[in-house]
Amino acid sequence: MRAAIAGASGYAGGELLRLLLSHPELEIGALTAASSAGGKLGEHQPHLPQLADRTILETTPETLQGHDVVFLALPHGHSAEVAAAIGDGAIVVDCGADHRLTDERAWQEFYGGQHAGSWPYGLPELPGQREILATARRIAVPGCYPTAVALALFPAFQYGLAEPDVVVVAASGTSGAGKSLKPNLLGSEVMGSVSAYGVGGVHRHTPEMEQSLGAVAGGPVRVSFTPTLAPMSRGILATCTAPAAPGVTANAVRQAYEAAFAKEPFVRLLPEGAWPATAMTYGANTAALQVTLDERSNRLVAVIAIDNLTKGTAGGAIQSVNLALGLPEETGLPLTGVAP
Structure with a gap:
């Protein structure tokens, strides 16, 4: 299965790519961004030498089409429009805030602008959440x-x-x-x-x-x-x-x-x-x-x-996607940290 990453040049995008490089069931597809489009990923994520020569593309619906999973590691307020243009064939994962809040008034008070609605919440450990994520096609990753x-x-x-x-x-x-x-x-x-x-x-x-x-x-x-x-x-x-x-x-x-x-x-x-x-x-x-x-x-x-960046963003996103794809929840995710 192929996964696209929108916002590949940022911290969350880089962490998603680091983890996906070790995921046995997900192949890294299109890498997109805004201001860094046209450049090489290695200019922005030098810790990922396997992907250094990949060209960053513009974030468009056409670029993101044809993937099984689309990760949106975009600034708050940018994911909703992109997600709306992606077809129902892909699992779409919003690592930003656009689809986390269920209360429209809370969204307007703390973020402002149009409330895009809420998606299933990507924190599997919460009671009953695994069953919801198992059938989800849209996932809102919690804030860190x-x-x-x-x-x-x-x-x-x-x-x-x-x-x-x-x-x-x-x-x-x-x-x-x-x-x-x-x-x-x-x-x-x-x-x-x-x-x-x-x-x-x-x-x-x-x-x-x-x-x-x-x-x-x-x-x-x-x-x-x-x-x-x-x-x-x-x-x-x-x-x-x-x-x-x-x-x-x-x-x-x-x-x-x-x-x-x-x-x-x-x-x-x-x-x-x-x-x-x-x-x-x-x-x-x-x-x-x-x-x-x-x-x-x-x-x-x-x-x-x-x-x-890991459990608080990219790791939590992949953990939720594993459930949505019917994979073992731990697939591709590290349990061991780095020290010192």
């Missing part, structure tokens, strides 16, 4: 922060362990902002400094977190989200807390999380006393997770680490 937060907290709501009032503080590497040149992302600005941004409930991933957790909780979940930028190229470390439900014990929390992730190939609940670090997941489609009950404040605390 929402991936981490949903994995960290959905068991708390699935098993009634927490109240629906969540606080999240998360650090991300600079690749989460994409390849566009921005002064605040220069090495001299980032090195040796951690900074907050999107503070006060304005970050665009907030409604997506509320949507995922609310679906599991069976009612609204409020999220206060503060993202921070850390001096690293990739990775997310998210600390997620919520008031514990009445009568919840530390043992009940541990048992619930063990049950939730016992058979999950990509989520590792760490031994008690061990805490996640972003380096545990670099380059792997995995999440490292720890949970505890802060008995002094009566809050459930879950800390999770993922690679924002």
Whole structure:
């Protein structure tokens, strides 16, 4: 089967290509982009020597036709128009935000413009989601922060362990902002400094977190989200807390999380006393997770680490596509990271 990648010169596109080079069932087809069209991929993705001489084409419906899978690694607001022009024959995977939100008002508040509607959500670990993805022809890949937060907290709501009032503080590497040149992302600005941004409930991933957790909780979940930028190229470390439900014990929390992730190939609940670090997941489609009950404040605390480009974007996309194609979910996806 052949897969096309629109946005092949960006970080998400490059990560998709890195993983697809090891996928035994998907052949890399057309590579497209906008401003880099006409150039060679090696000019933009020098870590992919096998594809260095491939020419980047313009992103047009004609170029993307004839593929079994089309990955759209495009900026927010660009995927919907392209997807609408692709026929029903291909599985289309949107790695941007255009099809994640089910609430039109939330889209207009946080993104603006026309709401393109919602597609099946590409986070297989959520309860009942694998069955939905198994028949999906359109898939919306979650944002990197929402991936981490949903994995960290959905068991708390699935098993009634927490109240629906969540606080999240998360650090991300600079690749989460994409390849566009921005002064605040220069090495001299980032090195040796951690900074907050999107503070006060304005970050665009907030409604997506509320949507995922609310679906599991069976009612609204409020999220206060503060993202921070850390001096690293990739990775997310998210600390997620919520008031514990009445009568919840530390043992009940541990048992619930063990049950939730016992058979999950990509989520590792760490031994008690061990805490996640972003380096545990670099380059792997995995999440490292720890949970505890802060008995002094009566809050459930879950800390999770993922690679924002792998499990947070490209790996999650391929994991969902594997399900849609009827392949084993782990096909072509690395469980081992890179160290140091």
